[in-house]
Amino acid sequence: xxxxxxNPRHKITKRGxxxxxxxxPISEHNRLYWYRQTLGQGPEFLTYFQNxxxxxxxxxxxxxxxxxxxxxxxxxxxIQRTEQGDSAMYLCASSFPRTSGGWDTxxxxxxxxxxxxxx
Amino acid sequence: QKEVEQDxxxxxxxxxxxxxxxxxxxxxxxxxxxxxxxxxxKGPELLMYTYxxxxxxxxxxxxxxxxxxxxxxxxxxxxxxxDSATYLCAMSDYGNNRLAFGKGNQVVVIP
Numbered sequence: 001x002x003x004x005x006x007n008p009r010h011k012i013t014k015r016g017x018x019x020x021x022x023x024x025p026i027s028e029h030n031r032l033y034w035y036r037q038t039l040g041q042g043p044e045f046l047t048y049f050q051n052x053x054x055x056x057x058x059x060x061x062x063x064x065x066x067x068x069x070x071x072x073x074x075x076x077x078x079i080q081r082t083e084q085g086d087s088a089m090y091l092c093a094s095s096f097p098r099t100s101g102g103w104d105t106x107x108x109x110x111x112x113x114x115x116x117x118x119x
Numbered sequence: 120q121k122e123v124e125q126d127x128x129x130x131x132x133x134x135x136x137x138x139x140x141x142x143x144x145x146x147x148x149x150x151x152x153x154x155x156x157x158x159x160x161k162g163p164e165l166l167m168y169t170y171x172x173x174x175x176x177x178x179x180x181x182x183x184x185x186x187x188x189x190x191x192x193x194x195x196x197x198x199x200x201x202d203s204a205t206y207l208c209a210m211s212d213y214g215n216n217r218l219a220f221g222k223g224n225q226v227v228v229i230p
Binding site: 004040056109 | 123125127160161162163164165168207209216217218219220221222223
């Protein structure tokens with residue numbers, strides 16, 4: 001295991017369909033993050049987990065989005081009733097926290113992303 | 120106004136030149152500052168990580184943070200064609216939690 005793995009790498013779907021992305025973090029990392037990146041923009045934070053607990057969600061994560069990390073290992077991000085505005089690269093990242101004042105200051109390792117195209 | 124502003128204009132420089140990139144931000148609570156490099160169709164990879172104000176040097180890369188001006192910079196000395204990538208600034212108030220990224224600068228180093 002040399003890095004964060006994301007599948008599928010590219011998904012093309014029709015508007016209204018549901019899609020699910022999977023992220024396998026680096027095995028000893030207990031923090032897992034999801035970000036979304038649209039063309040010409042920097043990544044935007046969506047949510048993060050520590051082990052199986054989802055600790056924070058962005059306002060960007062509408063009710064159509066749900067993320068899980070059931071056993072504290074891999075994570076899934078599901079988008080229901082996709083819209084064209086959901087077209088983006090979905091990036092997963094993981095870290096093994098080096099805490100400083102209780103905050104995670106360890107290096108964040110990103111996967112190569114899952115690109116979603118909604119037609 | 121976005122929390123982090125980074126002029127996304129592409130930058131072309133000849134090999135060996137110094138590349139200078141910068142970001143400004145509005146949230147005075149930010150105290151962790153990072154620069155990521157992103158190659159085409161790849162995820163970002165961490166280049167530099169700085170806490171609070173000051174300078175940090177790592178090989179050909181120097182990161183500077185001026186919290187009083189809410190301004191951060193990245194300098195790449197002796198630029199190489201392999202440095203051609205998009206450079207993203209990122210920052211947060213609580214370490215890795217909820218990073219705020221700039222739009223990124225596409226840098227092309229011409230041999």
